[in-house]
Amino acid sequence: MASLGSMTLEEIRQLSISDLKSRLARHNVNVATCIEKEDLVRALHGALARKSGRSGRGNGGNDGDDSSDRKRKANEVITLDDSEDDEDSRHAKKHSSFKREFGRSRPQEPICLDSDSEDEARPRAAAARRRQGGNSINSIIPFRLCETATSRTLSASERRFFASMREMMGLKSGRRYSWLIICNYLIDFSYLFQRASPELLQFQRVVVFYGTSGQACPAVMRQWERLLEGTGRTVAFVQLLPSDPPNSRANPLPVKIEYGVHHTKMFLMGYEDEESGISKCHVSIHTSNILHSDAELKSQGVYAQDFPLKVAPGKSTGNPYSKEEDASKTPRQFEDDLVTYMESYRYQARQSWCSSSASFGLSNQPMTILQLIRAYDFSTAYCVLIPSVPGRHRANDMHEYGYLKLRKAVIQHARSQTNSPLLLQFSSLGSLNGKWLSQFLSCLDSSAQSFDPVTESDKKKSKGTSDLASRMKIVWPSVEEVRTCVEGYSGGGAIPGRTKNLEKAFLMPLYHRWSSRNPNNEGxxxxxxxxxxxxTFVQPSSDGTEIEWMLLGSHNLSIAALGQIQKRHKDSSEKILFIRHWELGVFISPRTLKQAGNYDGKDVTLVPYRGGGMSSGSEVQVPLPYDLNPTPYNNEDVTWAVDRTTFLPDRFGRII
Structure with a gap:
C-alpha cells in the first residue's frame, strides 16, 4: 500500500470505510456527517493534500488558502440555482459557469455534527411514521423537508418531517417497480445512480425531462442505456430548452422563448405494493435539483402522495387519504391539471409501461404518458397543482397557469381572508417592478376576488409601492447567514440573487431573515x-398562529416564472399571459386537506411545527423551515448576493 502522504485519489478509493475513518482520525478530521464513502475519500484526499503542501483544489482539498488565493476564489461561488430569472442574463454563461465547477459543490471538509448514521436514523423515522397510523388526522404531513445530516440528529418524532432522496422518489422495500418519470432542471446522473440503485435499473420504462446536466453526465447517461441493452427495458432522455428554435429537438413549443428554462422538479413513479397487490402512482413535487449539495445540504421541500389505479365503482382503492363513499364525487382537477401540464412537453411516444409478465394491474398495451396518467385515480389529492408553461396563453386558458392559477386557487380554496402580510420565500429574485409586484399581491390578498388582473393591467398607475411593507414580507438570507451555514459561501451559489435586482428601493423595507438573530436558536x-x-409562499392567519394557505414548488419570485399580462401584440386589445419557464408547485390549505381527507366533519387548521411532538385535535402540522413571524433586517443585515464582495471568511476560511 502506498504511504499515507503519497496516495492518489484512486488509491484512497480502494480503502475500506473503516480504514478511511481511522486514517482521518489521525488527521483530527471529524467524520460524523460523511454520509457516503466518497465524502470520506475526498476528506482524506484533502487532508493529505494539506499535509504535503499540494492545493488539491480540484478534488475537494485545501481550504486553508492565503488571502491572495482567497481573493482568486471570488468566482467560485457556483451559481447552481435553476435560473437567474433575469432577462438580461445569458443562459449560456450560466451553463458554462456550472460546467467549470461541476462536482465542487460539496463542502470541502466534513461538517462537525454529532449525528446518527444514515442506516440507523432512517428506520427509526419510518417506524415513527408507522406508529402514527394511516388515517389519523395527525398522521398527514402535507409536505416534508429533505433529509440532511442535521435532521438525522433529531428525535424520531421530528425526523418524520424529513424525506431522503430515495423516499422522495418512492423507493421502498416491498414494491415492484414499473415505470418512472423524472422532471428536473439540473441533474447529476452519477448522484442519481448512487442514491437510486439498484432500483433504477428495474423499471420497465424511464423518461427523464431535464434542463441541463453536468459535464461528465453524458457518459453516465450512455452507460445507463448500455446497462439496459437486451433487457427489454428502456430509458429516454429529453432535454427541454424553450430558448432553442421552435419545434426543435429540445424545444417542443411552437415559439422560441428567450431566457426560458425547464425549472420543474417532479418524480412520477408506478409500482405495485407486494403486500396488498394494489398498483399505485407515486407523485412527488419538490424544490431540489438532483445534486448531492442540493438534496442533502440545503433546506428543500417535497410534497409526495400515492394514488391507486382507477377501479370499478364500489371497490376499495386502499388509499389512506380517501373517503371511500365520496371519492367518486370528487372533481378530477388534479388529474386534469397534471395531464395538461405533461401535454406541454409534447412527448408523444407510445410504449408499454410495464412488462407483459408483470401483474401490475396496469395494461401493458402501448400508451402515451397522458394515457398512463389517466389510468390512476387522483381524486384524493390534498393539494391543487400550480403549473407554469412557457408561452403566450390566451383568455381561454390563461387562468390555468402561473400567478393567475394561484389566484384561482386562493379564491376557491382559501378558508378566509386575512390582512396579515404574505410571506414570500424563494431562492432567486427576478428583475421586478413595483407595478407588477403590487398587482401580484392584489391577486392573492383580501382583494383577490374583486381584483381583475386583466383589466387592471391596462392602468398606467397601480396601487403603488408605498404600502408594500404592510402587504408582504420577503424571507431572504443575509450575507452572515450564508457565511455561517454548513456549506459556507458555497451554499450561496444556489441562491443566485444579484445586487441590481435585490437592492431596488421599494424592496429594501421588505427583507426578513431566514433564521433567528440568536445563533443558538436553530429552529x-x-x-x-x-x-x-x-x-414557499405562505399566507399567515390574522393572529399569526396558523397558515391560511401556502404554495410549495419551483416558482421563484419572478415575472419569468409566474407570468405577466401583456397585449397579444402591439396594436391588439387582446390580453395574454406570457410565461418563460416550466414550473410546478402545489397549493395547500385547510380546505384542500379537508376535501381530500377523512376528518369526520372536523374543521382543519394548518399550523407550523414548533416543537413538542404530535399535533392535537384538528391541527395538521407542517415543517415550515422559518418563523411565521420572521425577523426583519436591521442596519447590520445585508442581503446575500452572488456578485457581492465579502470580507469575513466562512467556516472553511474562504472569502469571495
Missing amino acids: PLKTSKHAPHIK
Whole structure:
C-alpha cells in the first residue's frame, strides 16, 4: 500500500470505510456527517493534500488558502440555482459557469455534527411514521423537508418531517417497480445512480425531462442505456430548452422563448405494493435539483402522495387519504391539471409501461404518458397543482397557469381572508417592478376576488409601492447567514440573487431573515444552518398562529416564472399571459386537506411545527423551515448576493 502522504485519489478509493475513518482520525478530521464513502475519500484526499503542501483544489482539498488565493476564489461561488430569472442574463454563461465547477459543490471538509448514521436514523423515522397510523388526522404531513445530516440528529418524532432522496422518489422495500418519470432542471446522473440503485435499473420504462446536466453526465447517461441493452427495458432522455428554435429537438413549443428554462422538479413513479397487490402512482413535487449539495445540504421541500389505479365503482382503492363513499364525487382537477401540464412537453411516444409478465394491474398495451396518467385515480389529492408553461396563453386558458392559477386557487380554496402580510420565500429574485409586484399581491390578498388582473393591467398607475411593507414580507438570507451555514459561501451559489435586482428601493423595507438573530436558536427542526433552496409562499392567519394557505414548488419570485399580462401584440386589445419557464408547485390549505381527507366533519387548521411532538385535535402540522413571524433586517443585515464582495471568511476560511 502506498504511504499515507503519497496516495492518489484512486488509491484512497480502494480503502475500506473503516480504514478511511481511522486514517482521518489521525488527521483530527471529524467524520460524523460523511454520509457516503466518497465524502470520506475526498476528506482524506484533502487532508493529505494539506499535509504535503499540494492545493488539491480540484478534488475537494485545501481550504486553508492565503488571502491572495482567497481573493482568486471570488468566482467560485457556483451559481447552481435553476435560473437567474433575469432577462438580461445569458443562459449560456450560466451553463458554462456550472460546467467549470461541476462536482465542487460539496463542502470541502466534513461538517462537525454529532449525528446518527444514515442506516440507523432512517428506520427509526419510518417506524415513527408507522406508529402514527394511516388515517389519523395527525398522521398527514402535507409536505416534508429533505433529509440532511442535521435532521438525522433529531428525535424520531421530528425526523418524520424529513424525506431522503430515495423516499422522495418512492423507493421502498416491498414494491415492484414499473415505470418512472423524472422532471428536473439540473441533474447529476452519477448522484442519481448512487442514491437510486439498484432500483433504477428495474423499471420497465424511464423518461427523464431535464434542463441541463453536468459535464461528465453524458457518459453516465450512455452507460445507463448500455446497462439496459437486451433487457427489454428502456430509458429516454429529453432535454427541454424553450430558448432553442421552435419545434426543435429540445424545444417542443411552437415559439422560441428567450431566457426560458425547464425549472420543474417532479418524480412520477408506478409500482405495485407486494403486500396488498394494489398498483399505485407515486407523485412527488419538490424544490431540489438532483445534486448531492442540493438534496442533502440545503433546506428543500417535497410534497409526495400515492394514488391507486382507477377501479370499478364500489371497490376499495386502499388509499389512506380517501373517503371511500365520496371519492367518486370528487372533481378530477388534479388529474386534469397534471395531464395538461405533461401535454406541454409534447412527448408523444407510445410504449408499454410495464412488462407483459408483470401483474401490475396496469395494461401493458402501448400508451402515451397522458394515457398512463389517466389510468390512476387522483381524486384524493390534498393539494391543487400550480403549473407554469412557457408561452403566450390566451383568455381561454390563461387562468390555468402561473400567478393567475394561484389566484384561482386562493379564491376557491382559501378558508378566509386575512390582512396579515404574505410571506414570500424563494431562492432567486427576478428583475421586478413595483407595478407588477403590487398587482401580484392584489391577486392573492383580501382583494383577490374583486381584483381583475386583466383589466387592471391596462392602468398606467397601480396601487403603488408605498404600502408594500404592510402587504408582504420577503424571507431572504443575509450575507452572515450564508457565511455561517454548513456549506459556507458555497451554499450561496444556489441562491443566485444579484445586487441590481435585490437592492431596488421599494424592496429594501421588505427583507426578513431566514433564521433567528440568536445563533443558538436553530429552529425546532434545526434548519437555520442549511441554506434555503426551498420556495414557499405562505399566507399567515390574522393572529399569526396558523397558515391560511401556502404554495410549495419551483416558482421563484419572478415575472419569468409566474407570468405577466401583456397585449397579444402591439396594436391588439387582446390580453395574454406570457410565461418563460416550466414550473410546478402545489397549493395547500385547510380546505384542500379537508376535501381530500377523512376528518369526520372536523374543521382543519394548518399550523407550523414548533416543537413538542404530535399535533392535537384538528391541527395538521407542517415543517415550515422559518418563523411565521420572521425577523426583519436591521442596519447590520445585508442581503446575500452572488456578485457581492465579502470580507469575513466562512467556516472553511474562504472569502469571495
